[in-house]
Amino acid sequence: MEENSKRIVIVGGGLVGALCAYYFGKRGYRIDLYEYREDIRRSKSPRGRSINLSLSNRGRLALRDVGLEEEVLKSAVPMVGRRVHFQNGKVQSILYDEFTNQCIYSVGRNFLNKFLLTAIESLPNVLLHFDCKLIDVNLKTDELTFYRCSSQDYLRVTGDLIIGADGAFSCLRRSLQSTPLFDCSQTYIDHGYIELRISPEQSHLMKPNHLHIWPRGSMMLIALPNIDKSWTVTLFMxxxxxxxLVYKEMVLEFFKQVFPDVIPLIGTDQLVNDVIRTKPSVLVSIKCSKLHYRDKFLIVGDAAHAIVPFYGQGMNAGFEDCTVLNNLLDKYSEDFGRVLEEFTRLRVSDAHAIADLAMYNYLEMRDLVTRPSYYLKKWFDKQMHRVVEDKWQPLYYSVTFTHTKYEVCLQQRDWQSKVLKRSLLLFGIVALSFSALTFINIT
Incomplete structure (x- = not known):
């Protein structure tokens, strides 16, 4: 690692900010990472949401590039497919990858965040600053102002490059929205979520190495495995x-009608207490027209493209930001101006595409997966992929197990849907014609 005199300031010590700091740190830059919360590794209670994360090929590549993948996978649980629990009691497994037998991995958010922060500390050119909340961005002087709650004072900093990885409600992004041609849309959906838990003692009732789904039309419940044999359960509706759901009777009646087989998995008392005491979290999607300003400011991860969690690609897309950024630094010999412009050009269209795909996948997981047409399409995808593998990749496969641009994945889905509709129409015409000819011959 060669030492670099340029200073990089990263706002946000979550997953993407931490990995981004590690990438730049490995390149020899002087890194200052500022996080407004306390050090999660020293916190007595978990912070923020803890929805388990689905680590797939894009995120794995980012970790592999800096030598961290192997250690992360040691604390992750492989998932080979979905385990669908229908309302009539029927259960069915659907493999994620019937072609090359790849899988995705369930990994705990807090574990991964702690792991990345510890990895950063091993680099002598990276400094971590906790309890520092960004409160002002001066785009004229390139100066950031942080407020330190513990000491109740202010800290003013600047750098050669300032990267915002400060989440969906990014302070840095709000400042960039005041710059010319920087459009940003924020869309909430009317669905929220709460988290529940299946204890390790009940794990024998769950088929291992699967993501379990209870689809119910306008709502769904999912369960992801943890390394300690427990399951993190998330109810979306x-x-x-x-x-x-404000009283015990209401909660029990709801679950008896909609998710009856979940009650013994969680336990009546635990289920009622958790549902009543937990305030549902909201879900938001962010789309930006630009991801940078001049050669000085850049946003990545949720700050640039927050998406709803239904494709398991939020973290993977954020980690892929780091991969793309690192490759561009190599391509343009660390010319920040060219790197940032190209980053925006490459990632904006992909960010919009995966945001749309995530919304579509929620519809698929909670509703379409219960319909015969879903399995007909799966069968058609499977046959076409076997016949013309290079030209036909099922949507989930291309998003999860390849590094195809999200934008291209979306375009392929639209094209494939047209082919499927035309094929079914042609099949119907042929079948009708055959029936007509048979009838004529008989008569």
């Missing part, structure tokens, strides 16, 4: 439905 309209916020209006959560508003109804």
């Amino acid at each position: 309209p916020l209006s439905e959560f508003d109804r």
